[in-house]
Amino acid sequence: MDFGFSAADDEFRAEARQWLAGHVEPGRDRRSWERALGAAGWIGLSWGATGYGNRAATLTQQVVWAEEYARSGAPPRSGHIGEKLLAPTLLAHGTEEQKDRFLPPVAAGRELWCQGYSEPGAGSDLAAVRTAAVRDTSGGHRVTGQKIWTSLAHEADWCFVLARTEPGSRRHHGLSFLLVPMDQPGRIEVRPIRQLTGTGDFNEVFFDGARAEHVVGGEGDGWRVAMSLLGFERGVSTLAQQIGFAEELGLVMRAAVKSGAVTDPVLRERLVRLWAELRTMRWNALRTLGGSEDAGAPSVAKLLWGGWHQRLGELAVQVRGAGAAVGPADWTAGAPYALDPLQHLFLFSRADTVYGGSDQIQRTIIAERVLGLPREPKGGV
Template identity: 55%
Template sequence: MTDQSLSPADSAFAAEVREWLAQNLTGEFAKLKGLGGPGREHEAFAERLEWDRHLAAAGWTCLGWPVEYGGRDASMEQQVLFHLEYARSGAPARVSHIGEELLGPTLLAFGTEEQKQRFLPGIKNVTELWCQGYSEPGAGSDLAGVTTNAKLDGDKWVVNGQKVWTSLAHLSDWCFVIARTEPGSARHNGLSYLLVPMDQPGVEVRPIIQLTGTSEFNEVFFTDAVTDASLIVGAPGQGWRTAMGTLAFERGVATLGQQVQFAGELAALVALAESNGSATDPVIREKLSRAWVGLQVMRAHAMRTLGEGNREIAGAPSVAKLLWARWHRDLGELAMEVQGGPSLLAAPSVTSEGDQFDEWQRMFLFTRADTIYGGSDEIQRNIISERVLGLPREARP
């Protein structure tokens, strides 16, 4: 998407976003530039939360939502433009993305009016933070294998089970949980999508220490945790459809902003290679060139599949996940090659107090998980082969 291809209205919208960011990423907020994101969620969290609320007060959250629910009813093109301009400005990673980009659209698509009135304002104003209760120790990317169960007891659901790899659970007010509500059901059947408050005796959050030394992922244990009977999104036992809707929203327009961030990382790595002389190595030079080509492929795929009429292209979200996850993991490995010997030495961060790694070391370590979280590569390939290409299903034990 170039300035030449934009309509006058979209061009004016992009200019409005740029101007607002330039005027507001100043003072204390200017110090937040470049902070946060996967593997770095510990950076200035309270300050980034304040920034998110500043965005909300100015009307820059939930742009694609209908006006009656606090949004701007922005077109797909305008949402893409916002994410692009936001990434280009260097503004900090958002702390409310799980609520805004996952649960909010899910409630708009599948929730009751009462649920929308109760939860959408808190998401829009960033006064309630959300986490995602999908993966379990025995059901990671294979979501249909969940065993966490919920039973209806009067006017309450009683939830028991364990979730794992729950991003930002330690900072969240609510969790949307996939639980088995029909005893004896298996696989995709009998699941329900519940909204569960985190601040209660029946919920225990345990941090998982990552290779980076940080702990944005968590284990969450539900022991007779409760939530109101009305806080089920979609029909009881039909939660698979709702859960798949959430996953589709997860890989939406924000991916283009992610690619701008990737481009910034690649540009910084090229500059490092030129400054330390590793760019003269033909192998390094070829890998940097391949990384640039891969980024163009990602962008072309996103632009082709995110248009207004292309939101239901079969397998597109899985292809997108495969493209960016492997590309980013490989970039982390390439960063170590570009640094050479110094990459093996501890280099405390200059931007995050107490962080024992520099930006390239942290990228390398955290991107080991890129091909696992958000749906592993193996599962994405199965989805494409079975549901798009019509190949035989993988044998299951």
């Protein structure tokens, strides 16, 4: 594989780096940051020339932007669900009316989205969703049910929801992909889920007859649309993720030097192995850029980085010894629950092999879709 950057890519990198250097500010409000990105045309680089307010970029330029964004220390994105998931889905399956209504606000950073997929009892097994939607007199739908682990639902203006619109249907039949406005007091309740890290970006969302006026892809075709959505933006986003991983690995290495743990040959070997594995993941991500015909490629990538990041988190506390269990000095002054970066890394990475599809689910996908093994039976004994 020959993957390189052209002179035009280098110019694009210089522009991106200069803009980020002039606009990244510590503690900036995330909504105002999304609007700043939109005003400068940095949202929707992967959409192509759509005419919906984004700027088109080549695949290598998308990689450049993702890398420079990660290196700049810019805040986590609030608009990535709308940009990376909802927008490509509308471009592939939406009506012209839906594209005209929803894409420009996403490109401008004015409307934020969340994803209503997982439910209690229907996480990795998405076809088991029970949230229901029925037709109302206006021609739209009324949605009733519960979603869980809904990232950024407490900030979102809209939610795309996978719901059962055909009574009595089972598994992937009778599902629809609905667009639901979140500003419906009394109809939608959002409850933050407090994590081990002390943060609460995940939520439970309860729908009680919430209004939905838009169906993407047609009623009853939600499974096809939902599966299409899950395939978008894996390669480029994984490369950007690896920039953050490299920074975390650097923190762990410096902690090992400071504590003296680096003199232990076993720990030193583990640090070198993690470095080599990260380089391997980068080349694997580059290999699959631009779309791979290998149905198991996304699952292989998830298995690689999930386990790697978890092992890094474990090493982050081991190289510090007993000091890793001690909180910041200002805890005694009545400060709220807080973690330093390496403590946060350890606790958050415990979920890496579960969220986004557990390791067991990824292995099942590889077994069934790549190796052609018999399908796993559904349901209990």
